[in-house]
Amino acid sequence: xxxxxxxxxxxxxxxxxxxxxxxxxxxxxxxxxxxxxxxxxxxxxxxxxxxxxxxxxxxxxxxxxxxxxxxxxxxxxxxxxxxxxxxxxxxxxxxxxxxxxxxxxx
Numbered sequence: 001x002x003x004x005x006x007x008x009x010x011x012x013x014x015x016x017x018x019x020x021x022x023x024x025x026x027x028x029x030x031x032x033x034x035x036x037x038x039x040x041x042x043x044x045x046x047x048x049x050x051x052x053x054x055x056x057x058x059x060x061x062x063x064x065x066x067x068x069x070x071x072x073x074x075x076x077x078x079x080x081x082x083x084x085x086x087x088x089x090x091x092x093x094x095x096x097x098x099x100x101x102x103x104x105x106x
Contacts, residue, residue: 016060017048023064027071031063039065 024031
């Protein structure tokens with residue numbers, strides 16, 4: 001994931017914040033919420049959007065992972081909701097079988 005972020009930013013010459021804003025918008029996640037999920041202080045978010053400082057690479061990666069995690073969480077919740085509407089007796093095993101952990105392949 002970190003190589004991906006680095007290559008995308010270098011190719012587009014965007015700042016980390018611009019890239020994160022685009023990713024959050026594309027995935028329908030509020031950027032402030034992603035900072036909170038990533039356990040990055042909200043003051044860091046506000047300093048960046050006001051142009052007082054730049055994001056560190058490691059912080060940008062944390063927030064990017066939080067954006068992707070939130071998107072996956074929402075997809076899982078929507079799928080589970082659909083399963084339950086189709087069959088109220090659906091088990092957790094059935095619901096989880098469709099989604100693998102992001103760390104399962106490593």
